[in-house]
Amino acid sequence: MITQAERIIHTATKLFLKNGVKSVTIDRIVKELHTSKRTVYKHFPDKTALLKACLAVYHEKVKGENEAIIAESENAIAAMGKLLQQIIRRANVVNPNFFNDILHYYPGLLNESYRNTGNFAHKIFEDLANWGIEEGIFDKEVDVEVTVKTVLTMLKLLKDTSQFPIEQFSKERLTFGILIPYMKGLCTEKGLEILEMQEELFRVTL
Numbered sequence: 001m002i003t004q005a006e007r008i009i010h011t012a013t014k015l016f017l018k019n020g021v022k023s024v025t026i027d028r029i030v031k032e033l034h035t036s037k038r039t040v041y042k043h044f045p046d047k048t049a050l051l052k053a054c055l056a057v058y059h060e061k062v063k064g065e066n067e068a069i070i071a072e073s074e075n076a077i078a079a080m081g082k083l084l085q086q087i088i089r090r091a092n093v094v095n096p097n098f099f100n101d102i103l104h105y106y107p108g109l110l111n112e113s114y115r116n117t118g119n120f121a122h123k124i125f126e127d128l129a130n131w132g133i134e135e136g137i138f139d140k141e142v143d144v145e146v147t148v149k150t151v152l153t154m155l156k157l158l159k160d161t162s163q164f165p166i167e168q169f170s171k172e173r174l175t176f177g178i179l180i181p182y183m184k185g186l187c188t189e190k191g192l193e194i195l196e197m198q199e200e201l202f203r204v205t206l
Helices: 004-019 026-033 037-043 047-072 076-093 096-105 109-116 120-134 144-158 171-186 189-197
Strands: none
Touching: 004 026, 004 037, 004 047, 004 096, 026 037, 026 047, 047 076, 047 109, 047 120, 076 120, 076 144, 076 171, 076 189, 096 109, 120 144, 144 171, 171 189
């Protein structure tokens, strides 16, 4: 059975993701919940504490989704394609102001939550790189740490609408202009064959 605190977190997270953080007040959350401020403040002393709890739940959810994708993928390249689809899917439903507001008005909170969830994105791509090397898909000389940081930076670029306006740069165009060429550079001959066979996974049409 869902607890009162869980219900508050669920509702607040939904509002934050849809509208951004700055525009969502405690009053608005209370109205959505059909409850009182007293009830919210009983569990969370202020908006920052509530946002911190929402981020913890959100990051755990994303981590779980990523782990499920890895578990059902036949190789590291297929997993990368499926993760990309999921990343773009999330970006399409989350208001950009959600992250921008946190970075601007709650500095450090996003990184703190990410660390508390075990730096899951870094860990996922580190595991993928090592998996690919073990299977002979990626070159054994690949510097895993550098590769992971580079891929994470590239994934951020795919969502950077200031540098790449969506009306001019589709997600597919960016994927095949940024990510795929880099991945080809990591691949062995075996990896290149797999990448060519599974290229459709990277054709983001969401």
